Amino acid sequence: MQVLYKSTRSDQAPIKASQAVLKGLSDDGGLFVPDHIPAFDHTMGEFAAMDYRETAYQVMKLLLSDYTEEELRYCIEHAYDSKFDIPTMTALHETSHAYYMELFHGPTLAFKDMALSILPYLLTTAARKNGMDKEIVILTATSGDTGKAALAGFADVPGTRIMVFYPREGVSTIQERQMVTQKGANTKVVGIWGNFDDAQTSVKQIFTDEGLRAEMDKKGFCFSSANSINIGRLVPQIVYYVYAYAELLRQGKIKEGDPVNFAVPTGNFGNILAAYYAKRMGLPVGRLVCASNSNKVLFDFFKTGCYDRRRDFVLTTSPSMDILISSNLERLLYHISGDDYRTAARLMRQLSEEGAYEITPQMREALELFRGGYAEDRDTAERIHQVFEMDGYVLDPHTAVASYVYDLYVEKTGDTTPAVIDFTASPYKFERAVMSALGKPSDLPDLDLADQLCQVSGIPVPAAISGLRTARTMHRTVCDREDMEKEVRDFLGL
């Protein structure tokens, strides 16, 4: 049965997957959700015989059901190629305490590459399928990693333009350099004086501004999103949970059907939501451990059932998780309320008007799969040091947050289920924080720390990092939050 997509906030007529990918966000401000969640049509044992690309096809075809086999295989083949520095795309690394699923082997060194390298193909294919002849304008807010991964994916893709807004003072030096050196005539990067939530909220407003949409339409443009609010981002992320499980099977670490726990460093709740969908589709998952940094709004939510963003936004050493409004939680709320758009719409209205909401006891019961935890910067640094001492393995700060939280979870529960921790970014993106956690703080400028980190870790400096030293700055615009729409208009000549 074909999967169609509905809005989390109203009972608008369902649309096809390719149309949801094209639109990104529903007109009513809601997110697109599948009208039913299909089950895998392969056993885990069968998945264990597939490589990453085949797994990707067999998983994605279920949710992107109006793409033909030929179309989807074309997207996969072109996205998942030698841009990734290992042929298996991801690697499972065994340590004394857990498995780490390395998701940073793509061109921009963050797990976001797993989805953002394929999204441009999904999107341009969707445009073709739907006879859409407008130029697609990708508007994206980033907490640091989405921006670069999206820019790399969309640069010079015909029929598209991409504009990225990032918090000027809320990303690492390397993350910023990666973005502002982006080439491509169709790209634009703008820093804003504000945090990620400001950027994301404004982008959503610009998206749903009907006046602007009408003007764009006249000029032959239409908006789409590369944020994880787009189902074209979420669906490719389901794949690596299946692949990790299959890898454990292949290596004989588990038996078919055994549960596996996953720990996910979380910001916008996209990555962990993909794990939730994987579970609903039939992956044997024990627990999903949602790890936050000091912006621990999700930890509080899982503990109390109350989501409250009325608190100070904290800048941490794990900037890609510095978020107080986790967009994708809206999808989970919708599902745990029994696919009820009224509930999701009401809670989201409360969040925007009052800054907080509380879910019902019944909804809380449906969250049994999840556990929350958080790590402060001090804990994160200690964990990087500790894992290096124990296993000679260097974590990035985001992964270290998850590792710390998982360790605490095991200590509290005694749960001995095999665990996979998502390793979400290369330590080279956060050199300063990592070097200082390893007890080797340095006065060198950030771009010169790579060689030192290489000496300590033994991991070769990725080309994406060494090239930054000489790369030219292409983007210098910084604006106030109120001027974001004006920047969009300028970029499009409206």
Ligand SMILES: *Cc1c(COP(=O)(O)O)cnc(C)c1O
């Ligand atoms: C984006 C990001 C996260 C958070 O992922 P979400 O899907 O937003 O929850 C965690 N770690 C790194 C390195 C990231 O780039």
